[in-house]
Amino acid sequence: MKKNSPRPSPIPHRRRAMATMTVVMMLMLVGSAAVAMSALFATEARRTHAAKTQAQERQLLLAGAAYAETELAARGNASRNIDVPLPSSVDGTLHLQIGPGPTSADATVQIQATVASQRARQLLTFTRTGETWRITAATLIQ
Numbered sequence: 538m539k540k541n542s543p544r545p546s547p548i549p550h551r552r553r554a555m556a557t558m559t560v561v562m563m564l565m566l567v568g569s570a571a572v573a574m575s576a577l578f579a580t581e582a583r584r585t586h587a588a589k590t591q592a593q594e595r596q597l598l599l600a601g602a603a604y605a606e607t608e609l610a611a612r613g614n615a616s617r618n619i620d621v622p623l624p625s626s627v628d629g630t631l632h633l634q635i636g637p638g639p640t641s642a643d644a645t646v647q648i649q650a651t652v653a654s655q656r657a658r659q660l661l662t663f664t665r666t667g668e669t670w671r672i673t674a675a676t677l678i679q
Contacts, residue, residue, distance in 0.1 A: 586653075594657035595651030597623075597631050602661055602672065605633055605646040609670040611662055614644035628652065638662060644670065647678075 604621050614637045621631040629652035638644050644663040649656060662674040 555650075577635065589655050590655050591657075593627075593629060593652045594650045594655060597627075597629055598648055598657055598659050601631050601633055601648035601659075602675075604631075605635065605648065605661060606670050606672070608633070608635065609644055609646075610668070611664075614638065614641075614663075614665075638664075642666075643673075644661060660669070 548667065588677075601621060604619075608619065614635065616636045617634075619633040619635065621633060623631055629650060631651075632649045634639045634647040636645050642665045644665075646663065647658065648661065649658045651657075658678040660676045660678055661672055663670045664673045665671075
């Protein structure tokens with residue numbers, strides 16, 4: 538017997554090629570699934586961040602409406618701009634622009650809330666009844 542003779546392969550050549558092709562195809566399938574999942578996760582992360590930002594903007598607009606009512610009760614409907622102080626835990630700004638309305642018993646307040654470079658604005662109309670100011674109209678400004 539020859540010492541250097543090649544060993545016969547336990548798997549015929551054609552079957553090895555088919556097994557190799559199957560492995561390559563499976564790796565391509567797993568790779569494309571990983572890319573698709575990464576894209577899905579990135580999209581969901583962006584959508585979640587946007588939803589969080591919009592929720593904070595809505596909360597600031599509500600806080601601005603309450604602050605405006607207090608401000609009107611204290612100082613009336615004279616024109617002024619107010620930067621509302623916010624807690625340090627809030628990453629945003631809140632700005633009010635108060636002005637007189639069509640009558641002396643009315644006031645308009647434009648509220649601008651900014652969170653993470655996203656801005657939301659609304660225009661409120663207040664009417665005074667006795668000593669109390671009440672919101673009579675609200676419009677979101679795009």
